[in-house]
Amino acid sequence: MDKIDFNVPPYTGKEMDYIKQAVDDKKICGDGSFTKACNQWIEEKTGTKKCLLTTSCTHATEMAALLADIKAGDEVIMPSYTFVSTADAFVLRGATAVFVDIRPDTMNMDETLVEDAVTDRTKAIVPVHYAGVGCEMDEIMEIAKRHDLFVVEDAAQGIMASYKGKALGTFGEFGCFSFHETKNFSMGEGGAILIRDEKYIEDAEIIREKGTDRSKYYRGQVDKYRWQNYGSSYLPSDMNAAYLYAQLELADEITQARMDRWNQYHELLLPLAEAGKIELPFIPAHCTHNAHMFYLKTKDLEERSRLDAFLKEKNILPASHYVPLHSAPAGIKFGRFHGEDKYTTKESERLLRLPMFYKLTADEVEYIAAQVKAFYQ
Ligand SMILES: *Cc1c(COP(=O)(O)O)cnc(C)c1O
Numbered sequence: 557m558d559k560i561d562f563n564v565p566p567y568t569g570k571e572m573d574y575i576k577q578a579v580d581d582k583k584i585c586g587d588g589s590f591t592k593a594c595n596q597w598i599e600e601k602t603g604t605k606k607c608l609l610t611t612s613c614t615h616a617t618e619m620a621a622l623l624a625d626i627k628a629g630d631e632v633i634m635p636s637y638t639f640v641s642t643a644d645a646f647v648l649r650g651a652t653a654v655f656v657d658i659r660p661d662t663m664n665m666d667e668t669l670v671e672d673a674v675t676d677r678t679k680a681i682v683p684v685h686y687a688g689v690g691c692e693m694d695e696i697m698e699i700a701k702r703h704d705l706f707v708v709e710d711a712a713q714g715i716m717a718s719y720k721g722k723a724l725g726t727f728g729e730f731g732c733f734s735f736h737e738t739k740n741f742s743m744g745e746g747g748a749i750l751i752r753d754e755k756y757i758e759d760a761e762i763i764r765e766k767g768t769d770r771s772k773y774y775r776g777q778v779d780k781y782r783w784q785n786y787g788s789s790y791l792p793s794d795m796n797a798a799y800l801y802a803q804l805e806l807a808d809e810i811t812q813a814r815m816d817r818w819n820q821y822h823e824l825l826l827p828l829a830e831a832g833k834i835e836l837p838f839i840p841a842h843c844t845h846n847a848h849m850f851y852l853k854t855k856d857l858e859e860r861s862r863l864d865a866f867l868k869e870k871n872i873l874p875a876s877h878y879v880p881l882h883s884a885p886a887g888i889k890f891g892r893f894h895g896e897d898k899y900t901t902k903e904s905e906r907l908l909r910l911p912m913f914y915k916l917t918a919d920e921v922e923y924i925a926a927q928v929k930a931f932y933q
Contacts, residue, residue, distance in 0.1 A: 557923050562873040565737035565744075566914040568806050574798035586791030587774065590798040594748075597804045601716075602723035604731070604750040606757045608764055609797055610790045613712040613734030613747035617645035617682075619790055620730035620749060622763050623756050624680055624706040626651050633673050634682040634710075635665040636882040636893060636900045642684055642710045643881055643891060651679070653891030655882045658686075660899045661838040663907070667692040671699045673894040680706040683728075688740075688848035689839055690719030693727045700728075708732065712747070715740060716811050717846040725750045735800055740810060740848055740914075743800035746792050764790040810914050814847035817916050821850045824925035833932045835906075850912045851877075852928070857905040863931050864908060870927045875909045 578584055591609050598607040610616040626632065628650030634642050636655035643653040656669040663686045670681060681700055683691035691709075700707045707728030714724035715733050725731025731750035735743040751760055761771040767787030772778045803810060822836060829836045835853040839845050854860040860876065867874050880900045881887040893900075910924055 557871055557920070559871045560873065560911050560916075560920050560924065561913075562875045562909070562911050563738050564913045564915060566740070566742050566803055566810060568802050568810070570802035570805070571799045574802050575795050578794045578798040584793055584795050586793065587771070588794030588797065590794050590801045591792065593801050594797050594804060597801070598715075598733070598748055598750070601807070602726050602750060604723070604726045604752060605754055606751040606760070608749050608751070608760060609792055609800075610747045610749055610764065611792045612641075612736065612745050613710070613732045614641035614644060615788075615790045616730075616732035616747040616749040617641055617708065617710065618648065618788070619760060619763055620706075620708040620732060621645045621649050621651075622786070623730065623759055624708065626679055629677060630679040631675060631677045632680045632682055633670055633678060633894075635684055636880040636887065636891075636897070637663060637686070637878050637904055638684040638710065638881065639712065639878065640881065640884075640886075641712070642682055643887070646680070646682070647886070647890040652677075653881065653887070654678070655880075655887070655891055655893045655900075657895060657897060658899050658903065660903050662686065662689050662691075662840065663903060664689065664691045666899075667695040667699075669895055670696060671702075674699070674703050674705070678703065678705055680708055681728075682708045682710055684710040684712075685714040685717065685724045687837065687851070688713045688715075688717040688724070688846040689837070690714070690717065690724050690843045693719045693722075697727055706730075711750075712736075713739065713846075713848040715846065716807060717848075718844045720842045721844075726752060729753060729756065740814065740846055741800060741803040741807065743792065743796040746796050746800060759785070763787040811846055813914055814912065817912065817918070817921050818847035818850050820918060820921045821910060821925060824922065825852060825928060828929060828932055834928075847912070849909055851907050851909045853903070853906040854908060855906070860906055860908050863928070866931045867924070867927055872924050872927060873911065876904075877907055877909060878904055880904055
């Protein structure tokens with residue numbers, strides 16, 4: 557078997573035509589026709605009030621932190637088991653990241669631990685929908701309401717997934733998607749911010765356009781644009797949006813292909829799980845996931861290292877995930893763990909992600925599953 561990469565960026569075939577179209581239209585900067593088409597597609601698909609494409613999910617989260625007016629001394633509650641961007645966006649504004657433990661079943665922030673971490677400095681809760689499996693949003697939204705907190709969803713992995721029938725990224729004031737090349741749909745580097753409430757749209761457009769009302773100017777609502785507020789440059793090139801649009805058009809097909817491989821992994825590895833050798837991902841009945849990721853859990857770190865080395869020898873490239881933020885140098889500097897780290901470190905050390913991408917074949921999954929089984933024999 558040829559080498560099986562951990563990830564291959566999604567490519568459907570139409571991307572180059574669309575990029576050429578953007579170039580031929582002589583509109584390659586931000587907010588061209590492809591950016592607008594992507595925004596509209598996401599608004600229709602998720603039912604959010606407003607979507608704005610951004611240069612990354614990290615930047616979408618930075619926008620959310622600016623819109624929520626996060627300031628020095630504020631506290632923001634989030635899991636420690638997440639990508640650095642979840643914390644970066646808030647720490648950059650001078651806030652402290654307050655980490656709470658995860659649930660071992662979904663690897664999501666444990667919603668029953670959130671309220672205890674709330675202080676009079678808390679400004680926001682940031683649930684991360686790990687592997688495109690929804691956090692317990694009913695409980696999280698309830699806590700936010702009780703304490704008047706913002707909810708910013710890190711839905712980087714969550715497009716096309718839902719919780720109780722509602723799209724991930726549409727519960728909180730702001731939701732953030734990623735279109736990095738490792739995500740289900742990609743534009744190389746890119747993301748989007750979803751805005752639930754109309755009242756934030758104008759400020760969001762201004763922050764995204766260097767603090768100006770250029771978006772209004774483009775729509776003919778003002779005759780010149782001026783500096784209105786602080787801001788940055790968070791709009792992606794329309795060439796990148798063109799690449800993404802080709803994939804959004806085939807979103808169902810891409811998701812189905814991933815789901816087929818995910819189900820195949822699950823079926824082939826289930827006997828090992830039933831024999832108590834490994835654990836497989838858990839999807840709560842009220843969550844629809846998007847096959848963003850397939851992982852298994854070994855007994856412990858030592859076993860994971862051996863399985864990782866074994867698979868690499870067989871030309872398969874698995875990946876582990878997140879060194880918990882609270883134990884990383886910046887996490888120690890900018891954050892603190894509230895309560896006990898019962899699962900964050902332990903579960904992160906057991907988790908191994910198997911190759912998962914749009915064009916992964918059934919033969920490849922069969923081969924990978926066979927090698928995992930061989931390891932446990
Ligand atoms: C990928 C990812 C991000 C960052 O996305 P970028 O688009 O690369 O900025 C943030 N959070 C999570 C959970 C992610 O998986």
